[in-house]
Amino acid sequence: MLQSLSRDTEVRQRVVVVLLRLAGGVMLLAFLAMIMPGDWMVATHRSLGLGELPRDPIVDYLARSASAIYGFHGVLLLAISLDPARYVRLIRTLGVMNVMFGVVLVGIDLHAGMPMYWTLAEGPPVSAFGVALLYLTRSST
Numbered sequence: 001m002l003q004s005l006s007r008d009t010e011v012r013q014r015v016v017v018v019l020l021r022l023a024g025g026v027m028l029l030a031f032l033a034m035i036m037p038g039d040w041m042v043a044t045h046r047s048l049g050l051g052e053l054p055r056d057p058i059v060d061y062l063a064r065s066a067s068a069i070y071g072f073h074g075v076l077l078l079a080i081s082l083d084p085a086r087y088v089r090l091i092r093t094l095g096v097m098n099v100m101f102g103v104v105l106v107g108i109d110l111h112a113g114m115p116m117y118w119t120l121a122e123g124p125p126v127s128a129f130g131v132a133l134l135y136l137t138r139s140s141t
Contacts, residue, residue: 102127
């Protein structure tokens, strides 16, 4: 870190690190879903009130590949958190992308008929994370 950073910038950078590591750590949990036995996926789907999970190959593929993407995204966030000053432009890009992705997730959830608890717990927090990254990495000038 540069020694000429203002106190405000240092605090914002520390908060960015915490947010990136928290989000990255949570996303790493998706790797567990990637290797979860199929019967567990069916039981989890049912327990969430989503009905019966189809046992078709495409459903298994989509669930596991989406989990892998989330897990790898978590690794990326953790790597970026190691040097936020160096990656500030990438962090800002991730901020914009998360704001947009959160909105897209809400649209997908509504279109798919997901329960409201799911919709509210998915898209809005993703967008809020993006807004936080953008706010915290704003220029102090």
